[in-house]
Amino acid sequence: MGGGRGRRSNPAGDSIPQLCHRTPGVPIDVPVPTPPHVPQPRPPRPHCCVSLQASCSVSPQDLAVPNAGWSAAMCEQYQRLLRCTTNGSWRRIPSYRRGLDHLPEVLQMTVDPGPGPRLFLRNVDAEGAGFEYAIFLHASGRRTRCLCQVGPYLEGHQGFAHGGAIATLVDTTVGTCALAAAKMSAMTAKLSISYLAPVPLGAVVVADSRVEQHEGRKIFLSCQVCDTQRDTLYAEATALFIQVEDNNSPPSPAACPQR
Numbered sequence: 353m354g355g356g357r358g359r360r361s362n363p364a365g366d367s368i369p370q371l372c373h374r375t376p377g378v379p380i381d382v383p384v385p386t387p388p389h390v391p392q393p394r395p396p397r398p399h400c401c402v403s404l405q406a407s408c409s410v411s412p413q414d415l416a417v418p419n420a421g422w423s424a425a426m427c428e429q430y431q432r433l434l435r436c437t438t439n440g441s442w443r444r445i446p447s448y449r450r451g452l453d454h455l456p457e458v459l460q461m462t463v464d465p466g467p468g469p470r471l472f473l474r475n476v477d478a479e480g481a482g483f484e485y486a487i488f489l490h491a492s493g494r495r496t497r498c499l500c501q502v503g504p505y506l507e508g509h510q511g512f513a514h515g516g517a518i519a520t521l522v523d524t525t526v527g528t529c530a531l532a533a534a535k536m537s538a539m540t541a542k543l544s545i546s547y548l549a550p551v552p553l554g555a556v557v558v559a560d561s562r563v564e565q566h567e568g569r570k571i572f573l574s575c576q577v578c579d580t581q582r583d584t585l586y587a588e589a590t591a592l593f594i595q596v597e598d599n600n601s602p603p604s605p606a607a608c609p610q611r
């Protein structure tokens with residue numbers, strides 16, 4: 353699963369379009385980070401739930417749409433991806449402040465009204481400061497594409513994204529793909545990431561994920577994170593998700609091994 357850099361094949365042997373091009377041994381041209389813009393605080397937004405079991409009194413705010421913190425490059429790529437939705441081959445997934453309520457047809461969770469916890473990626477209110485992203489789901493239900501602008505609050509090494517931020521982006525992209533494929537809740541059991549090039553703060557990246565194999569409760573996925581021109585492969589990953597009955601009640605923790 354996963355295969356070598358820039359070339360992959362799925363278990364059925366079909367070739368998968370090459371997404372990123374990078375010649376081994378050739379230094380990568382790391383783009384100069386665009387100066388981080390001054391984050392603008394988002395206006396307070398109403399809280400609500402997306403649930404098939406609870407009625408909403410206030411419409412939740414979809415955050416996977418352009419805002420003042422999006423760069424011109426982010427807006428341009430978003431519009432490009434949006435055009436792919438007109439023929440039904442892709443669909444944009446709305447994203448809210450609350451957790452796993454963005455695929456309501458998969459997760460029919462009852463969400464209590466109230467402030468509640470926030471989805472990790474949506475925990476920064478200042479527009480453009482954290483993760484700005486929109487996920488698109490392929491009509492097959494087995495591929496996701498996440499467009500993400502990496503904000504200045506995600507800094508690790510100076511001027512570059514923290515590895516954990518990239519892991520979060522990957523986990524969310526493959527996780528959404530797993531949920532759609534499973535049509536039920538699924539949790540990350542294993543995530544393996546190769547970091548191949550640092551991601552400059554302010555960069556707009558595309559994470560492409562697909563289901564490689566679905567065996568019983570196990571969903572094996574792959575993911576590649578590239579720049580929008582597909583010139584630089586920033587990271588590639590494989591993941592294993594396990595379907596679980598109810599996301600609110602994960603299995604009891606396994607006993608710790610005795611030392």
Ligand SMILES: CCCCCCCC(=O)SCCNC(=O)CCNC(=O)[C@H](O)C(C)(C)COP(=O)(O)OP(=O)(O)OC[C@H]1O[C@@H](n2cnc3c(N)ncnc32)[C@H](O)[C@@H]1OP(=O)(O)O
Nearest residue numbers: 451452523524527528539540541542570592594596602603
């Ligand atoms: C925003 C939308 C996207 C969301 C993306 C974010 C997703 C997340 O971050 S989830 C949070 C992080 N993940 C977790 O906290 C999960 C913690 N782990 C667990 O809860 C459990 O171990 C869990 C659910 C993964 C599996 O537990 P359980 O349901 O009991 O499965 P279990 O019966 O042990 O295993 C089922 C199969 O999977 C395999 N398996 C389970 N874990 C692993 C693993 N880590 N590696 C390899 N195989 C595994 C088992 O070997 C077994 O295989 P087989 O059927 O062939 O014997």
